[in-house]
Amino acid sequence: DTGVSQDPRHKITKRGQNVTFRCDPISEHNRLYWYRQTLGQGPEFLTYFQNEAQLEKSRLLSDRFSAERPKGSFSTLEIQRTEQGDSAMYLCASSSDGLVGTFGSGTRLTVV
Amino acid sequence: GIQVEQSPPDLILQEGANSTLRCNFSDSVNNLQWFHQNPWGQLINLFYIPSGTKQNGRLSATTVATERYSLLYISSSQTTDSGVYFCAVGEGGNTPLVFGKGTRLSVIA
Numbered sequence: 316d317t318g319v320s321q322d323p324r325h326k327i328t329k330r331g332q333n334v335t336f337r338c339d340p341i342s343e344h345n346r347l348y349w350y351r352q353t354l355g356q357g358p359e360f361l362t363y364f365q366n367e368a369q370l371e372k373s374r375l376l377s378d379r380f381s382a383e384r385p386k387g388s389f390s391t392l393e394i395q396r397t398e399q400g401d402s403a404m405y406l407c408a409s410s411s412d413g414l415v416g417t418f419g420s421g422t423r424l425t426v427v
Numbered sequence: 428g429i430q431v432e433q434s435p436p437d438l439i440l441q442e443g444a445n446s447t448l449r450c451n452f453s454d455s456v457n458n459l460q461w462f463h464q465n466p467w468g469q470l471i472n473l474f475y476i477p478s479g480t481k482q483n484g485r486l487s488a489t490t491v492a493t494e495r496y497s498l499l500y501i502s503s504s505q506t507t508d509s510g511v512y513f514c515a516v517g518e519g520g521n522t523p524l525v526f527g528k529g530t531r532l533s534v535i536a
Contacts, residue, residue, distance in 0.1 A: 418472075
């Protein structure tokens with residue numbers, strides 16, 4: 316098991332473009348979480364899945380943000396019409412018990 | 428929602444020194460974890476400690492749930508301990524973790 320994998324590690328995009336990030340959790344973990352971390356702050360919760368069900372999405376920052384986990388395995392986070400304020404590190408974590416999670420290395424997004 | 432405050436925000440230590448990091452939280456929690464974020468951004472779970480005391484090598488943590496605080500102790504610090512230490516709390520298994528702003532630790536040789 317190689318842990319939680321996120322792709323890409325870095326993404327630079329122009330304002331207004333759409334971006335999609337992928338997270339592959341630890342295979343036996345049924346819970347998957349997305350967080351956003353801006354400079355100098357702690358991670359901020361965005362959404363989470365239990366298997367393929369998205370159980371909490373009210374914390375997604377705007378309707379430009381959406382996430383899927385179609386088969387209960389990997390997940391994608393999409394940001395449409397990116398803005399400079401979306402520049403941040405996007406972290407994925409997975410867990411089997413909903414308590415202790417394993418985090419990926421993150422995707423660093425820069426919107427220019 | 429739950430508020431999490433960490434102190435100090437920044438800490439510089441000489442290698443070999445000891446330190447104590449504090450986490451205060453505003454409400455009862457069933458989940459409290461300490462994380463270390465290394466300079467490359469990787470978050471590593473150090474302790475799951477909603478109450479009581481745990482030790483792992485040079486690190487130990489104590490949570491006094493009734494008084495809503497937790498302490499992380501680092502003894503004989505090493506340069507590899509540098510990074511940001513986060514406290515994160517939650518109300519239970521299906522509620523997300525709320526992170527503090529972290530303590531940035533720099534250990535100098």
